[in-house]
Amino acid sequence: MKELIMKDRPFGARAEAPIPRAPWTKGITSVETVGSEATDAIYFRSLERQGIRLNESQIEAVRHGDGPLLTIAGAGSGKTSVLVSRTGYLITVRKVAPRNILLVTFTSKAAAEMKSRIARLPGLTPRTAGEVQARTFHAFFLMILKHHGYTQRLLSESRIQQIMMKRILRELGLQASFEPETVLALLSSYKMKCVSLDELPEDTFEERDVKAAMLRYEAWKKETHQMDFDDVLVFAHELLQSNKSLLLSLQRRFHYVMADEFQDTNHLQYVLLRMIVAGNRNLMVVGDDDQTIYTFNGAQHTFILNFHLEYPETKTITLDINYRSNANIVGLGNAVIVHNVERKAKTLKVSGEQHQAWDGDEFTPQYIRPGGTDEEAEQIAGHIQQQVTSEHWNYRDIAILHRTASSSRAMFEQLVLSEMPFVQYGAGSFFYDQWLVKPVMDHLRLALNPRDMQAIESAVAGLYIPRENGAAYILREDKKKPKKYPLIHLQDWPDLKSYQKDSIKERIRLIKSLKAMKPIYAIQEIRRQFYEKYVEVHDVHKWTQHKETLTETLDELEAAAKRFDTVEEFITFVDTMAAKHAEMTELMHDKNADAITLMTIHRSKGLEFPCVYVIGASEGILPHSSALQADQMEEIGQEPKKSGSLRMRKRSSEGERGAAGVKSTSGSSRVAVEAKPAAGAGREDAGAAKVNAALEEERRLAYVAVTRAQEELYISSPAHYRGKKADVSRFFAAAFGADDAQRQRRTAPPARAIAVRAGGARIAATSGAAMRRVHAWLCMDAGCPAWMRISPSEAADSAASKACPLCGKPMERGERSVPARD
Structure with a gap:
């Protein structure tokens, strides 16, 4: 392992570039600003006795009476203390009945903390505090539904939703085309945008198919008397629209409404809030537009930016003192986020008391420039071990933050090899079990054991044969007459097409050859011979995975395999990692x-x-390459266009809501549709706007990462990423004076992708390339990948169908996306 070199500036930054440091302000609190003559002095003295000393901006927010209030709460600025203290102030000073206060937030944990802290406020009994409605959005509106005759069971487990959607897709014969998680994500997005399923277009096969799946899922919930979390908000909205007396009673009851984490609010949640406060407009929202990182869940930072337009009489208060981190960490956060244009201008400060505490500490954020991600993991693991061995930190004091699920693979493995205790959150399923990776791994397993029946299922699907039916046939036939390579049984499958018989023989030859290869070459051969073609052309998971993410994940698999000399060594290593993953789940x-x-x-x-x-x-990585290509994508969740195909892809966002689903706090899946460019010069302007918006969200992610650190912060920028040179993130370079506009023109190399013409001829494409729609003949057989362009002479012909040259089944007229230059 190379020696770990740390610097106090990003690699490549000028030596004379100043180190960002937050300004400081005198630590003036209620002790100095609320004199004994003030009518509310008793309340603030009682808070002080509990250790709650509010600064001037916090006091101003707590004292706010009627009318809308926008509280911009910077990172670590004590927003929870403000919300809790204002609740107590309304009750004890303004004599507001506790039952007339509604406080909504986003997580059960946050709601529980609010309730607990309110109950400890001076002058409040537990019973009084319990009358305050401090709940999550869903818990509050579910309570209303239950009180008004809604008896559906709450479908709270995403796993059950995914299982049911998977079954529906299978029943509709769409299991090979659509991923259950992402159809559910699309459905959720439409609901939160108040778009009815009846309004969805049906102009293409894809639109009709996904709409049919959604409608059947909704029918299943209705038949089984269930509702999911989205339904709670949708039904509440419908109820309040239809039951005006109920809405009026809520408006009369809740004199004061407060919304926490307002930057995470989606459209429907905001609509519901506005309905409840429509009478008195006493709405206090607390949030930070600089921390809006959940747009894949429908959150919009514009709700904060435009709040004053919805409520012109809004009073705005900014909480700009960070109590979490030292001045150098806060200063770096300021220097990163200041380059965003669409934001409320603010500069976080540290308090005088805090400034003095940190003033003698020379620690500044440290920057690392390892050669690649595996070297990065080795160096960081070694440094952490030194930190713990020297008793500088305990393991629990340390967090390692990553942008996407796949970018944590090397770190995960190094922590396992170093035998250090750790827990991973928000990265979804085990890397080698992810839907895109597992079929490749299963082919490697078949190279070692061709009778591995579980692995055979993946091979069956890759042959354009229904996974379950094909695997069941092999198992049944192998019981009658066992074969060394059970895949050969498919040669006799009655439903087999002629062109598939040759594919079976080729697949078996490939599997036989893999064992002698180094694992990285074996993976490359699997990709080259069939896998990328299968995923891209046969539309497997096409509604789930953006081409760029597909390539990124498979490239990461190659990076993992390159350290091993044999397939057997690699499989043994992966099995060890799987066991550790299970152990880690228990530790969680x-x-x-x-x-x-x-x-x-x-x-x-x-x-x-x-x-x-x-x-x-x-x-x-950060910014993610998908942000640099955002001009090729159009966000969903808006009202659907009446024409044009909704070609959905999952943009890598968290990683993965990493794979944990749209509603998870990890966030990771970003759903988008291919954008149809506008005509003329407007197309370039719109594309640039999308790239800028995507980059601003990526910069907000960098800002959130920086501001999680209290005392020490280490930032690592691998010099190479999956075999390609990678510059230091523009976000950190710009914090030290680099020309951000110039750096934005230097994008990462476009991701590799494969397109296939009818007959299987491969052509190069890039995930960032502009696409256009062409008229094409599409084979109607679900197992056949063939398509071909409609020639000019055929376009004039009225023939509605023709025979497929590959399988002989009917082909019908449709459309196909191809690179614009094709």
């Missing part, structure tokens, strides 16, 4: 475990750690 339930936290940046929001390592701070 132990709240007192002394373990490192390995977490996506999305999942870390709202948390803080004494020591933070931010890995992957390089171009193409």
